[in-house]
Amino acid sequence: MTDPSGRGAAGSPETFRERALAALSAARERTASLTSCVDDHELTAQHSPLMSPLVWDLAHVGNQEEQWLLRAVGGQEALRPEIDGLYDAFEHPRAERPSLPLLPPGEARRYAAEVRGRVLGLLEETSFDGSRFTATGFVFGMVAQHEQQHDETMLITHQLRRGPAVLTAPDPARPPVHGGPAEVLVPGGPFVMGTSDEPWALDNERPAHLVEVAPFFLDTAPVTNAAFLAFMEDGGYHEPRWWRPEGFAHLRERGVEAPSYWRREGGQWLRRRFGRTEPVPPDEPVLHVNWYEADAYARWAGRRLPTEAEWEKAARHDPATGRSRRYPWGDEDPAEERANLGQRHLRPAPAGSFPAGRSPLGVGQLIGDVWEWTSSDFLPYPGFVAFPYREYSEVFFGHGYKVLRGGSFAVDPVACRGTFRNWDLPVRRQIFSGFRTARSALPERAGRVGRADGAPGGGAG
Template identity: 75%
Template sequence: MTTESHPGLRERAAAALTAARARTAALTDPVTDQDLTAQHSPLMSPLVWDLAHIGNQEELWLLGRVAGRESLHPEINPLYDAFEHPRSERPKLPLLGPAEARRYAAEVRGRVFDLLERTPLEGSALLDDGFAFGMIAQHEQQHDETMLITHQLRRGEPVLTAPEPEAPYEAPLVAEVLVPGGPFTMGTSTEPWSLDNERPAHPRDTAPFWIDTVPVTNAAYEAFIADGGYREPRWWAAAGWRQIREHHIEAPLFWHREGPEDGQWLRRRFGVTEPVPGDEPVLHVSWYEADAYARWAGRRLPTETEWEKAARHDPATGRSTRYPWGDADPTPAHANLGQRHLRPARAGSYPAGASPLGVRQLIGDVWEWTASDFLPYPGFRAFPYREYSEVFFGPEHKVLRGGSFAVDPVACRGTFRNWDLPVRRQIFSGFRTARDV
C-alpha cells in the first residue's frame, strides 16, 4: 500500500494521534500536580512518568529514527526508558514536573504533525502504511490504559466520569457454543498496523470445543467464592495457591464484604463504592483465579488458538475475519471500547458484535485470560525492536485476548495479543471458559 493508493492514510494517522492525545489529557488534566507525581501503587508509575514517557517514545521513534533528528533533551532519555528503571523506582528519579512534561509532549507532537504532512508513507518498513505513526498512536493508547489502571488504584474522591453502558442486550442466551474442529488461519500478514507478535498469518488446527457464550459473570464467580473456592487447594495451581495464601486473597481485587461474612459484596470502582453487579463480567482477577474457577466449574480456560478461532473463524466461508462481526472497524454498536464507559457492559450485550457462531463480547469489556504461554508464532520476526515482544516470550507470561472497556480500537483487533504475569490483578482482566467435546 502507498499513500497514492490509499489517500486517507495520512488523515487516519493524524486522527489516531489526536484521539490518543485527547485521552491522555482527559486522564491527566483532572488530577492535581500532587496526584500526578505521587506513586499510587508500587505496581504502577507516577502518572507524570507516563505523560513524559509518551512524548519521549514519540520523539525517539518519529523525530529520531524516522526523521533522523537529534534528541531535544538527550539527558532525559534514560529516565523514560521502561527497561532501565522498574516502576517501583521511578518516583525517585529526577523526572520532569507536570508542566514540563506537558510542554515537552506538546512540542514533540507539533513537530510530529509537521513530519507527518511531508513524509512519504512508503519506502521502508517503518514508513510503509504509516506503520511508525500507527505504532506510536497504539503506544500512547496503551499507556492511557495503564494510566486508567493507576486511576483505579488511586485513593480519593472520584475524578473520572463516563455514561453507563446502554448497549442492546439479550438474555437468556445459551450457556455455550460449539466451535467446529478443523483448520483456520491464525495471526495476520496484512493488517497494516499489526505488531510483530501478531505476525505472520499461519495455519492452525483445532479439535472441536465448547466455549462460553459470554465472559464469566460476577454472579457466577460469587458462587465459586461461596462454595469455598478460595479455601480449597485442589482447584489451584501450586503457585496460585501459594499466592492467595501469602496475600490473604479471598475475592477479586477491589471487592470487600459489607458487614458480616455473609454480607453483600461491594467493590471500589474509580473512587466509587457500589454493590457488585451480578450480570457484569467479573473483573480484576488473576490468571490463577481464572484457572481455579474453571477447574471448579469442571471446565478449563481456552487456549489462545481456540480463543482466536472462536473470535475470527467464519465456518460458512472458511475465512478469518478481522473481528468477530467481520472486517469493518468497531463501532459503539459492536463493542465496549475506548473508555466510553468506566465499566464492562452486562453479559449478553452487543449482539451486533457477535461471532458467526454467536459468541458474544469477544472484543471489549474485559481482557480474557487464556491457558497459553506467550510464545512467538512460526516465522516470527522482531520488528521494530526486540523489547516490544521477544524479551517477554516464555512460560512466565500468559496471554490475554480481546481488549477491555479501557482499550482503544486502534490497539484492539481479533489478532491483538496482550500478555502479563499470572499474578496480575490490577489490570482489567476477566475470562471465559471452555471444554472438550
C-alpha cells in the same frame, strides 16, 4: 485483504496520513484527559508500586514519540537527549521511578506538546512509501498504539489511587434479554491464525499461519460476577484442589479471598470503582482477577480456560466461508453497537450486550469489556521476526507470561483487533482482566487442543 478504512493492505498515502493523524490526535486527547483531572501532587505521587507516577507516563509517551518519529523517521536532532534514560521502561522498574529526577508536570506537558507539534509537520511531509517502517504509516500507528496502551495503564493507576472520583462516563445500556445458549460448539479443523497483511499489526501478531484446532465448546459470554460469587460461596478460595500449587500459595500469602477491590459489608459484596463504592453488579463480567483465579474457577466448574488458538478461532473464523475475519462481526472497524472500547464507559457492559458484535456462531463480547485470560504461554508464532525492536515482544516470550485476548473497556480500537495479543504475569490483578471458559468436545484430547505455540496444554486435568 483490502478495506476502505485504510487498515487493509491497500490505501493511498492520504488515507494513511489521515488515519495516522486521527489515531495520534485521539491518543493525545485521552492522555490530556487522564492527566488534567488531578493536581500536580496526584500526578507525581506513586499510587502503587506496581505502577508509575502519572507524570512519568506523560513524559514517556512524548519521549517515545520523539525517538521513533522525529529522530528515526525525520532524522532530527534530539530535543532532550539527557532524559532518554529516565523514560526507558527497561532501565528503571516502576517502583523506582518516583525517586528519579523526572520532569515536573508543567515541563512534561510542554515537552510532549513540542514533540507533537513537530510530528504533525513531519506527518505532512512523509510519503508513506519505501520500507515497511513507514509504508502504510506503520511507525505512526505504532506510536499511537503505544500512547493508547499507556493511557490504559494510566487508567489502571486511576483505579488504584485513593480519593474522590475524578473520572466520569455514562454506564453501558442494559442489553436485551439474552435467551441464547450458554455455550456453543466451535467446529474443529484448520484456520488462519495471526496476520501478514494488517498494516498496523505488531510483530507478535505475525505471521499468519495455519493452525489445526480440535472441536470445543466455548462460553457465549464472559464469566459474570454472579457466577464467580457462586465459586466463592462454595469455598473456592479455600479449596486447594482447584488451584495450581503456586497460585494457592500466592493467594494464601496475600490473603486473597475475592477479586481486587471487593469487600464484604453487612452481608453484601461491594466494590470500589474509580473512587466510587457500589454493590457488585451480578450480571457484569467479573473483573480484576488473575490467571490463577480464572483457572481455579474453570476447574471448579468442570471446565478450563481456552487456549489462545481456540480463542482466536472463535473470534475470527467464519464457518460459512472458511476465512479468518478481522473481528467477530466481520472486517469493519469497531463501532459503538458492536463493542465496549475506548473508555466510552468506565465498566464492562452486562453479559449479553452488543448482539451486533457476536461471531457467526453466536459468541459475544469477545472484543472489549474485559481482557480474557487464556491457558497459553506468551510465545512467538512460527516464523516470528522482531520488528522494529526486540523489547516490544521478544524479551517477554517464555513460560512466565500468560496471554490475554480481546481488549477491555479501557482499550482504544487502534490497539485492539482479532489478532491483538496481550500478556502479563499470572499473578497480576490490577489489569482489567476477566475470562470465559471452554471444554473439549473430544475428551481424550482435553488439555492438548489447538495449541499454536507447541507448549504443554493447560486445562482442567
